[in-house]
Amino acid sequence: MLSTNKIKFIKSLQQKKYRIENGLFVAEGEKIVNEALTFVPESIVCVYHTSDYHVSKHETNQEIISDKELSRISGLKSPNKCLALIRTGFQPKVSDNNTGTLVLDGIQDPGNLGTIIRTADWFGIKKIICSEDTVDFYNSKVLQATMGSIFHVEIAYTNIKEFLSASDNNIYGAVLDGKNLKENIFEDDPIIVIGNESKGISPEVKNLLTHPITIKKNGLAESLNAGVATGIILSHWRVK
């Protein structure tokens, strides 16, 4: 049985300031909680779940709750069996070489950020560096859209201008007047920059691109969705 204070506390983690204050965030639903149990079990504080969900790791701290209690602590319209309280700052193990780095320059929409993380994970990207004005990746809408990929990729927030200036790798990014995107234009272990949904890559970051590229347009749409653009660029990088 959850106390009113506990319910209030868990709900408060929907807000960024309380996530920072407590170093905790909430992950919801079978798919995402299962991935957390597999990839970052040591960071899980507690899994709250209804009796029809089975926690795959029996050593995990857990509490069985009612459907009604779940709906009181959930941020979802349709709560899905379980909710995990997880420590922020978990680090998935990153060991592969030549996995590329994705740099995000001011992504604002949580759904877009989640889709970008999921897409990066599909193509084996292991590191994502976000500008400080990119939306918080512990946001529940981001987590839902990652479909669990949040636990497969290392994500950091930093001053991306300093990060890019200090890097020796080739830096690719989509701009209006770059070289046409094709297979085989990428060198090993590239850095790929994705710009803001409406403004694109900021001028200062654009100056740091070593390889400006362009996704050729054949029709009338003004722009591509940021997640779609990410998938297009990464897919051309990965084709050998």
Place this chain on the structure above:
Amino acid sequence: MLSTNKIKFIKSLQQKKYRIENGLFVAEGEKIVNEALTFVPESIVCVYHTSDYHVSKHETNQEIISDKELSRISGLKSPNKCLALIRTGFQPKVSDNNTGTLVLDGIQDPGNLGTIIRTADWFGIKKIICSEDTVDFYNSKVLQATMGSIFHVEIAYTNIKEFLSASDNNIYGAVLDGKNLKENIFEDDPIIVIGNESKGISPEVKNLLTHPITIKKNGLAESLNAGVATGIILSHWRVK
């Protein structure tokens, strides 16, 4: 000044059954209304707008309303200056050759359908054929996500198995065990099938693919977002 009945009527068009009953739908916001004025002016019944919006075609039937009235007829959280009442069944002019056809097999999420339409428009696709269980494209969330591309592409709902069976064109679709997606695997004027978000392409439609293709995975994500997959496939088709 809008009557209560008028407000109720416009709001009712948020529901599919009233859109069908009246042959009307609602498009909102500057970007989308501007595209409607440019591409399907003859289908616009009326543009309701606040005094700070200027209707680019003066012959269009229009009515100036207050911010408060706009918020009463709007389906958006943040109404944006204008709302157009448009007849369903408008047909953008489709003249180009070799523009490809996109076939959607049960896309359920309105945001995904909108992103797919926008992406198709970017790559110059002029025809989209949707299975009968694909979400209604006059849905306001679809329209918002198209960013105006809804008025550049011909969209129809039909029995896609019959459509594909009757076609002589090459039919491509992403499956788990197809030929690796690369540039130069596409023949002229292809049909490209995109499957449902969770189930992919249905078994009967899969049997009709002449060219099953696969987007190679390097990482751990279980699947790609349907809009992202569309962008990846279309971008490889369009690279010459």
